[in-house]
Amino acid sequence: MRALSVDSFADALAVRRQFPNWFYTNRYQQLIVDAAKANPAFFELSNKENE
Known part of the structure; x- marks a missing residue:
């Protein structure tokens, strides 16, 4: 697997x-x-997305 690199969330x-x-x-x-x-509020959005 090639190296995975990302620059932003x-x-x-x-x-x-x-x-x-x-x-x-x-x-x-x-x-x-x-x-x-x-x-920290960003994760409130991420958690809603995963539910």
Whole structure:
């Protein structure tokens, strides 16, 4: 599998939708952490999307 690199949380979500088995990467997880620190409310939207 090629290295997966995304530059924004939106890109990470797009990749997750297209390749659900690929989103468990260190880069993706770091974006999750950064997004949580920068904008905790963002996860309220993400959680609603997943329900």
